[in-house]
Amino acid sequence: MAKRKTTKTKAKKQVQCSKCATPAVWIKTVRGKWMLCEIEGIVTEGGETICTPDGRILRNAEPGNYGNVPHWQNCKYGNNYRKGGEYGDD
């Protein structure tokens, strides 16, 4: 089977958080769920939870990984996100 490079940027849908109106993006995770993340990606210093551009959730990430922090971590209504299950990892 021919290998196909799938490193192209996946479509990101820029929206506003429905709770706090902060601009954010939906990133599709490898599990096929959408996670609302901060627009600006970060390089981890170690210990963060991020969603990588290819949709993997890194918890307690090693230093030097690039990704976007799930918005609920910064959202003042973050508790509602967790209850609502929008943090789409299980």
Ligand SMILES: [Zn+2]
């Ligand atoms: Zn918010």
